[in-house]
Each structure stands twice: as structure tokens, then as C-alpha cells.
Amino acid sequence: MLSDTSRLSDAALLRRVHAGEESAFDLLYRRHQGRIYRYALRMSGSPEAAEDVVQEVFLAVIRGARGFDAAHGALASYLYGMARNLLFRQGGAPPADELEEGLAVIDADPLEGLHQAEQVERVRQALAGLPAHYREAVVLCDLEELSYAEVAEMLGVAVGTVRSRLHRARALLLDRLSGQRPEKERCRA
Amino acid sequence: MSQENENLQRALRALAAETAAASAPDRVQRALSAELRARARRRRLATWWPATAAAALLLGIWLGRPHPAGPPAEAPSVAAIEFAPAAAAAPAVQSAPKARLVTAATPANRGAVTPWFFYAGVPPVERGQVVRIRVSAATAAQFGVYGGAGDVPAQVFIGDDGVARAIRFVR
Structure with a gap:
């Protein structure tokens, strides 16, 4: 049965x-x-x-x-x-202006030289600090491994919007990760 | 892909793998299954309780009726009452309407419905519902209602406590 x-x-x-x-x-x-x-x-x-x-x-x-x-x-x-x-x-619903967060120029890999466990922990923290719309794009596309089309259907947005959110979310992640590292470490990298 | 993006992707994959097997604790499923069972039970009850209540009412009224050959000294526990309006479609009865008592033996053939036969063995209620049912001709005949061979439409008044209180037959 x-x-x-x-x-x-x-x-x-x-x-x-x-x-x-x-x-x-x-x-x-x-x-x-x-x-x-x-x-x-x-x-x-x-x-x-x-x-x-x-x-x-x-x-x-x-x-x-x-x-x-x-x-x-x-x-x-x-x-x-x-x-x-x-x-x-x-x-709480994310305010619209969160989507317009500015990005700094990243001139060094913020994860370089870190052990994987450290990398994961830093990424986890940086992800938790992302605005909800961007966090969602990373969670659904990178962690849940859903297709752009599936995510677009779920969020009720165009596929292009999913792509651009994900791109921006990854850039924001790198930005935040780079902000997490002490100045000395970043210089060394 | 740049080196930093590659590292980020690797870290994201590792993060995904860390929680890949995560799932809700078993107690969540148990609680949900219990809720599903409870809902199914409530639905079954909602389907059957009017019929069950009506059957119980009929039985109660029939058992409580004074039998012609029985001792006349005993007060009948059932009274037939005429409601002023015939509010068959009313979904809820706010309170017992003004009624006048008539004897159970009174012929109830003056309108579209018989008088209400109240079951006197239960406490009164303020609110309730009128539910439409069909009873067998034999059962209806026991109340002096003869409608031919088929089922007879009837209305049961069920109090908010779920106990049937009265019945009347539609001619």
C-alpha cells in the first residue's frame, strides 16, 4: 500500500x-x-x-x-x-532600502589562509547578517541548490531578479567577510 | 571565477553540507499526526452526531411517552409544544420561544409541521440548532404521524451542549 x-x-x-x-x-x-x-x-x-x-x-x-x-x-x-x-x-519584513546596500571594493580574498571550519563559521555569521532578500537568494540557490526558475517561482519574481540578487548577495558576503577580518590579517592576505 | 569567489563557494558548500541532513525532530510529526487524527474524529462526529442525537431523542421520547395501557397516575415525561412560528430554516434558536402546552395526544395536523415533542428528561438550554433529518414511517407513526410508506421529514432541536431536545415532523 x-x-x-x-x-x-x-x-x-x-x-x-x-x-x-x-x-x-x-x-x-x-x-x-x-x-x-x-x-x-x-x-x-x-x-x-x-x-x-x-x-x-x-x-x-x-x-x-x-x-x-x-x-x-x-x-x-x-x-x-x-x-x-x-x-x-x-x-519582520525587510525594508526595501535594505536592497540598496552599497558595496565596498574588495581587493583581497577574505577567506584565504583560513581553515575550512573557520571559513564556514565566518560565512555563517556573514550570511546571518545579510538583508533577508539577499540571504534568501544565497540560501535557496547556493545552499538548497534550487534552480533559478524554482526560486523565481517561489519568490514571485523574474529569473533575472534572482540572478542579480544572488550576484549582489555574494558580493555583499565577500564584503562582510572582508570586514570581519582584522586589518593585520587582511593586509597579510 | 576569481579566487575569492571560489573560496566563498567552497565555504558555502561546506556550510550546506553541515546542515544537509538536518530535519525537524520526530515530535513535530507526532504532534501533527495527532492533530490530523483529532480533525478526522471531529469531522466524523460532525457528520454523525445529528443523526445519533436524533435517534437518541426519538428513543428517549418514545420510552418516556405515557402508554395507553399504563398507569395513568404517572406524569408523562414528554410534552408536545406548539411553537408560534415554524422556523425550520433558522440556523440557531436564541431561546425557547413562547410556547403553549398541549397534550401529547392532540392531533397535530393544523399546519405544515407537527407540534414539537420535547424530551423532558434533560435540562433546558438557551441556544441550539434545528437540524433536518428523515425518520422511518414506522417511527413517525409512533408519534401519530402517518405519512405513507416512505421516510418522513423531521426537524430536531439540538441544544448547544449537543443533546437533542425536541422533534417535530414535517407533513
Whole structure:
């Protein structure tokens, strides 16, 4: 029975969930919870916040996934969208002027000479400090490895916008990473 | 790609790998599954409780009716009451309308509906709902309603506590 159910599309599973079928819900949950949890974790940096987001998103699924239309997009995009709204509600929507942050010219690699663990930690900190729209572009494209088209659909923007946000986000990351390093280190690099 | 971008990409990949296997704790799924079960239960209940309540009401009224051959000294626990307006479609009854008592044996053939048969064995309520059901002709006949061989439409008044209080038959 599980193998039969496992072949069902998200939309079909969703219909079964609405009819109260627990096995359909389990499958739908297993299919999507990991991605939603990781997205929320990487965006918020908090396992507790990520757990809350997963719970709220799937509660909405149980309650009917109002607004979801399989003809207009994938369930995954719908779930990401819900998680995104919840995260922005928790952390406050990013003001528009955050998108216009200026960039300094980087003349040296801020990660050069650091061990990987140090690099990762610095990138994590720099990512957490990025404006939400840019952080989101990095999380979805670089960490979640979604395609530009998927991210564009999820965010409701053009593919070109995703590309430019990601480009700017990476530049901002490098800028911030370079700002994190002590002057002496930067000179040495 | 420049060296700094390469290093950044490498660090981002390492960061992604660090949380690649992260997932919500099992307790989240357990809580959600419990909610799903509770909702399914509530939905089933919402489907069946009017019918169940109506059946219980019918049984209660029937058991409480004074039998013709029974001892006359005992007060009947059921009274038939005529409501002033026939508010069949009203979704909620604010309070018991002014009613006048008539005997259960009174022929109820003056309008489209019979008088209300109240089940006297439950406490009064302020609010409730009128639910439309169908009962078998045999059951309706026990209340003196003869509508032919098919089911007879009826209306059940169910208090906000979920207990059925009264029934009347649509002719």
C-alpha cells in the first residue's frame, strides 16, 4: 500500500490528507519537511524557529492548504512560500532600502589562509547578517541548490531578479567577510 | 571565477553540507499526526452526531411517552409544544420561544409541521440548532404521524451542549 501511495503526486496526496488519511500525510511530510526545516534553519539560524515553522506550515496543510492550486505551481513552492511568510513575520519584513546596500571594493580574498571550519563559521555569521532578500537568494540557490526558475517561482519574481540578487548577495558576503577580518590579517592576505 | 569567489563557494558548500541532513525532530510529526487524527474524529462526529442525537431523542421520547395501557397516575415525561412560528430554516434558536402546552395526544395536523415533542428528561438550554433529518414511517407513526410508506421529514432541536431536545415532523 505504501508503494502505491508513494507514487502519488503531491496534489493527490494532499486530497487524501484532507480526507483524513494519515499515511498520505506521513508521506507528504517526509517528502517536504526536510527542505522546509533546512530553509527555515538556514534563514533564521535557530533550530527552535525552524521547528516552529515546520509545524505551522504542515498545520496549514492539515487545515486545507488554503490558496494552493496545483494548476498554478508545485506544492513545494507553496510550502516554501508559507515558510517564508512565517519567517518574515517572525523577524519582520525587510525594508526595501535594505536592497540598496552599497558595496565596498574588495581587493583581497577574505577567506584565504583560513581553515575550512573557520571559513564556514565566518560565512555563517556573514550570511546571518545579510538583508533577508539577499540571504534568501544565497540560501535557496547556493545552499538548497534550487534552480533559478524554482526560486523565481517561489519568490514571485523574474529569473533575472534572482540572478542579480544572488550576484549582489555574494558580493555583499565577500564584503562582510572582508570586514570581519582584522586589518593585520587582511593586509597579510 | 576569481579566487575569492571560489573560496566563498567552497565555504558555502561546506556550510550546506553541515546542515544537509538536518530535519525537524520526530515530535513535530507526532504532534501533527495527532492533530490530523483529532480533525478526522471531529469531522466524523460532525457528520454523525445529528443523526445519533436524533435517534437518541426519538428513543428517549418514545420510552418516556405515557402508554395507553399504563398507569395513568404517572406524569408523562414528554410534552408536545406548539411553537408560534415554524422556523425550520433558522440556523440557531436564541431561546425557547413562547410556547403553549398541549397534550401529547392532540392531533397535530393544523399546519405544515407537527407540534414539537420535547424530551423532558434533560435540562433546558438557551441556544441550539434545528437540524433536518428523515425518520422511518414506522417511527413517525409512533408519534401519530402517518405519512405513507416512505421516510418522513423531521426537524430536531439540538441544544448547544449537543443533546437533542425536541422533534417535530414535517407533513
